[in-house]
Amino acid sequence: MKILVASIGHESNTFSPLPTRWADFTVRRGDALLDTAALGDNALAGIVDTLRGAGVELVPAIHASALPGGLVQRDAYDRLRAGLLERAAEAQGACIFLHGAMVAEGVETADASLVCALREALGPGAPIAVAMDMHGNVTADWVRCADAIRAYHTAPHVDQSATGAAAARMMLRMLREGLRPSIGFVKLPLMYPGEFARTDSEPMGSIMRLVAEIEALPGVLSASLIKTHSWSDVYDKGISAVVVAEGAALAQAQAARLAAAFWERRYDFPKSVEAYPPDEAIAVALGAAGQPVFLSDSGDNPTAGGTSDVPALLGRLLARRAPSALVCGFWDAEAVRACHAAGVGAMVQTTLGGKVDRANGAPLPVTGTVRRLAEGDFYRGGSRLAVLRVSGVDVLLSEERIAVTDPAQLRRLGLEPLEYKIVVMKQGYLFPEFEALSVRSILALSPGATHCDLTQLPFRRVRRPIYPLDADTTWSPG
Numbered sequence: 366m367k368i369l370v371a372s373i374g375h376e377s378n379t380f381s382p383l384p385t386r387w388a389d390f391t392v393r394r395g396d397a398l399l400d401t402a403a404l405g406d407n408a409l410a411g412i413v414d415t416l417r418g419a420g421v422e423l424v425p426a427i428h429a430s431a432l433p434g435g436l437v438q439r440d441a442y443d444r445l446r447a448g449l450l451e452r453a454a455e456a457q458g459a460c461i462f463l464h465g466a467m468v469a470e471g472v473e474t475a476d477a478s479l480v481c482a483l484r485e486a487l488g489p490g491a492p493i494a495v496a497m498d499m500h501g502n503v504t505a506d507w508v509r510c511a512d513a514i515r516a517y518h519t520a521p522h523v524d525q526s527a528t529g530a531a532a533a534r535m536m537l538r539m540l541r542e543g544l545r546p547s548i549g550f551v552k553l554p555l556m557y558p559g560e561f562a563r564t565d566s567e568p569m570g571s572i573m574r575l576v577a578e579i580e581a582l583p584g585v586l587s588a589s590l591i592k593t594h595s596w597s598d599v600y601d602k603g604i605s606a607v608v609v610a611e612g613a614a615l616a617q618a619q620a621a622r623l624a625a626a627f628w629e630r631r632y633d634f635p636k637s638v639e640a641y642p643p644d645e646a647i648a649v650a651l652g653a654a655g656q657p658v659f660l661s662d663s664g665d666n667p668t669a670g671g672t673s674d675v676p677a678l679l680g681r682l683l684a685r686r687a688p689s690a691l692v693c694g695f696w697d698a699e700a701v702r703a704c705h706a707a708g709v710g711a712m713v714q715t716t717l718g719g720k721v722d723r724a725n726g727a728p729l730p731v732t733g734t735v736r737r738l739a740e741g742d743f744y745r746g747g748s749r750l751a752v753l754r755v756s757g758v759d760v761l762l763s764e765e766r767i768a769v770t771d772p773a774q775l776r777r778l779g780l781e782p783l784e785y786k787i788v789v790m791k792q793g794y795l796f797p798e799f800e801a802l803s804v805r806s807i808l809a810l811s812p813g814a815t816h817c818d819l820t821q822l823p824f825r826r827v828r829r830p831i832y833p834l835d836a837d838t839t840w841s842p843g
């Protein structure tokens with residue numbers, strides 16, 4: 366029996382004005398998918414290694430991912446779908462990774478549509494197991510079209526290969542034992558930014574201990590608490606509990622138990638992080654002991670689809686005359702070109718940001734000195750760069766939209782985060798490599814397509830009521 370393997374990942378932020386094009390995806394096909402060493406900590410690597418290790422013959426289809434961004438253009442979605450299905454006729458089952466938060470033009474729950482397209486292509490008897498990100502949006506169609514679903518158990522995500530392996534082990538049981546498990550699924554009228562639900566802090570830590578307890582029950586194959594992607598305005602969304610088990614009653618009862626536990630703690634999640642409006646966040650950071658203090662410009666986070674060109678927090682930082690600060694990964698192609706034209710040491714008068722996400726701030730006029738010019742490799746892309754010093758604040762500007770996720774990226778440019786009092790990241794919760802350097806990390810509730818106060822965003826499509834948009838939302842396990 367041959368099993369199709371694939372990985373398609375996009376986090377679509379419908380509040381971003383920047384559409385995601387086919388050209389934004391990095392695509393691998395065929396045998397390149399089987400080079401798991403090149404994939405690193407990746408769900409597809411876990412799937413491939415586990416299935417191949419068990420002697421299963423694989424049909425590698427497509428591996429495609431792009432930096433989170435706006436709505437996926439229809440032709441890009443159609444090409445992803447075609448890539449997933451083109452070798453389906455050779456396979457008798459599928460074990461794939463989908464991020465789970467893709468929204469395409471005319472296809473609101475794109476991942477569910479992909480799973481159902483695969484079901485149609487493979488037929489009703491073929492086993493389908495799906496590994497997914499914790500920030501996806503599972504739907505009833507997805508549950509109906511798959512046999513098994515398993516999401517990451519950690520945020521920040523440090524178990525990507527392990528999640529792929531867990532999905533692959535369910536696939537092996539289906540192949541060897543002829544097992545066809547049931548999926549229990551409960552969706553809550555609730556959404557939170559991922560920032561409020563780190564698995565290494567409370568209350569999410571307790572929820573994940575319950576997930577582990579459920580997974581250890583006889584007859585249960587896997588349990589997942591899937592936190593949805595907060596920044597897409599789609600009708601059918603919400604935090605979900607998914608349990609895969611032998612028998613529908615067991616699966617549904619345990620999914621309901623997990624959902625109820627999350628609902629019970631719903632008011633505790635926002636208290637789990639130190640977060641303030643921008644001015645207060647800057648004041649707290651300036652007054653904090655030691656350095657570097659990390660300040661997340663959380664409303665403009667490119668790893669969740671922000672444009673990274675919202676200048677609001679930078680403007681407040683300059684107005685406060687912060688003495689020593691580094692601002693990482695600010696996207697402004699015009700400013701980078703101006704810096705490169707002027708050269709290192711030159712004085713440049715320009716504007717920063719407000720050119721793509723015009724809804725969340727106007728271009729900020731600045732005069733600064735060019736400190737460095739370089740090129741760099743970043744999370745899913747490279748770019749020409751410039752470091753512009755504006756009254757004590759070093760701003761790392763990029764010509765392409767990038768995400769700075771590792772201090773090594775800065776050090777290669779000669780920027781040492783430890784030398785600054787404040788390091789501003791266009792990020793939500795810090796990636797683990799930055800967390801390790803930080804004496805304190807503070808979330809600035811800044812504006813942008815990834816605003817962590819969801820009541821500040823113009824939701825129109827999502828099914829109401831949903832918390833926190835509707836403060837008095839009720840739910841019962843019924």
Ligand SMILES: [Zn+2]
Binds near residue numbers: 499
């Ligand atoms: Zn995620």
